[in-house]
Amino acid sequence: MKKNKFIIAALLSGFTFLSCDSDLDIAPQDQLTQDVAFSNETLARGVLAGAYSAAQQDDVLNGTWQLAGDWQADNIDFEGSFPTFQEVRDYSTLSDNTSISGMWDDNYETIGTANLVIKNVPTVADPNFTDAEKNNVVAQAKFIRALVYFNMSNWFAQPLQVSGGTNLAVPLVLEPFDGNVTNPPRATLNEVQAQIEQDLLDAIMFLDDTDNSVATLGAAQGLLARLYLYQEKWSQAAGLANDVINNSAYALATDYTFYNTQDREFLFTLVNTAADGQDSGQGFSGLSNPVPEGRGDAPFSDNLIAAFNAEPGDLRFSTLTQTGTDAQQNAGRIFSSKYPDGVTNADNAPVLRITEMYLTRAEANFRGGTTTGDTPLNDINRLRARAGLADLTSVTLDDILNERRKELCFEGHRRMDLLRNGDNLRRPGMANVAESAPGANKVIFPIPVNQVDLSEGTLEQNPGY
Secondary structure: OOHHHHHHHHHHHOOOOOOOOOOOOOOOHHHHHHHHHOOOHHHHHHHHHHHHHHHOOOOOOOOHHHHHHHHHOOOEOOOOOOHHHHHHHHOOOOOOOHHHHHHHHHHHHHHHHHHHHHHHHHHOOOOOOOHHHHHHHHHHHHHHHHHHHHHHHHHHOOOHHHHOOOOEOOOOOOOOOOOOOOOOOOOEHHHHHHHHHHHHHHHHOOOOOOOOOOOOHHHHHHHHHHHHHHOOOHHHHHHHHHHHHOOOOOOOOOOOOOOOOOOOOEEEEEOOOOOOOOOOOOOHHHHHOOEOOOOOOOOEOHHHHHHHHOOOOOHHHHOOEEEEEOOOOOOOEEEEOOOOOOOOOOOOEEEEEHHHHHHHHHHHHHHHOOOOOOOHHHHHHHHHHHOOOOOOOOOOHHHHHHHHHHHHOOOOOHHHHHHHOOOOOOOOOOOOOHHHOOOOHHHOOOOOHHHHHHOOOOOOOOOOO
């Protein structure tokens, strides 16, 4: 994906539904440009490429907020100098946090570009662009929109287990920007999740499994399985995870050398290069590498190290770590080596893996009292065997969640795994334990103050901000 395609698409999408500084002044030619952009198949596919390129921003899928979830929880000690990230770590976040404001803008840029594709591709008058091809392009855009809304709703709304889903999440913007600034209110978490589900169900009908650097059938099923797991719909989650596991396009890798590849381990991975990928040193690669190659901001917490040391010999620790100096110049810190390129920040983003489907199937079957596809014990032992650990003779929910933690650390899952299970984000003895409880105000983020100010009263702020 080339950055110029993102720029064109972002200009067409109006960047966000609210101007960051003032009312937008849109020239009439902008609508004409949109007509040209969807005048043939090649240009229309360029806008889809722009949606993927927008998603490559660090603030969207390329690591900044995936890692922030781990340092708001108990996996990472954030040692960096960014005050806005320190606020997240220390549960002192303010509504004018510029990093959160940037994340809001970048995610809505991505949504806006996906909306362009969804709205306009069906009307492209190109005889070489078949209906089947158009359906696939729209399905990819719906997957992107669903994934971004999924992540946004997790950051700005208390989880379903706290609120029942009736609390406010984020505005649902489902139409392309047309030059008129609107101020949509926040939708409830239930409403956002219903839209995510519908987008994924639509996408599943038309996606395939030919290229895991873009949205695939397996990725859409896998994300829907994750949504159902979060919603405690155990049978649906287990069933969809089982469908992905039984899809021959994907397979559990035999070892841990699959990172930064397009191995069959991945249902969907954003492929990055030095010229086209993470757009700063704040993503997966920059934050999680020691200095001087990286920023040294995100070493392992002592608590995560202890979780691995409880069972010595875990290959997920011995083969996926490196030792170096953190941003505070403390030497000998342990860092993840899942993203080793701290110089050009070209490591791929591991968005969805088949390993997560084994963990989802195990948890959903355990909590639902079922054995769809296999038993929870067999699924967990399959992953433990790859990690070089002995089989368990029985399995508990804590065992399953511990395997999720060790398998998916530094990939953006820990925060929600704790919150949806009613656990504090911090362990006893760590800082801010009380502030990290599910339902606590600063477990979730503020609506950016500039958005609230410009909304003319339609955007309600989260409690505590």
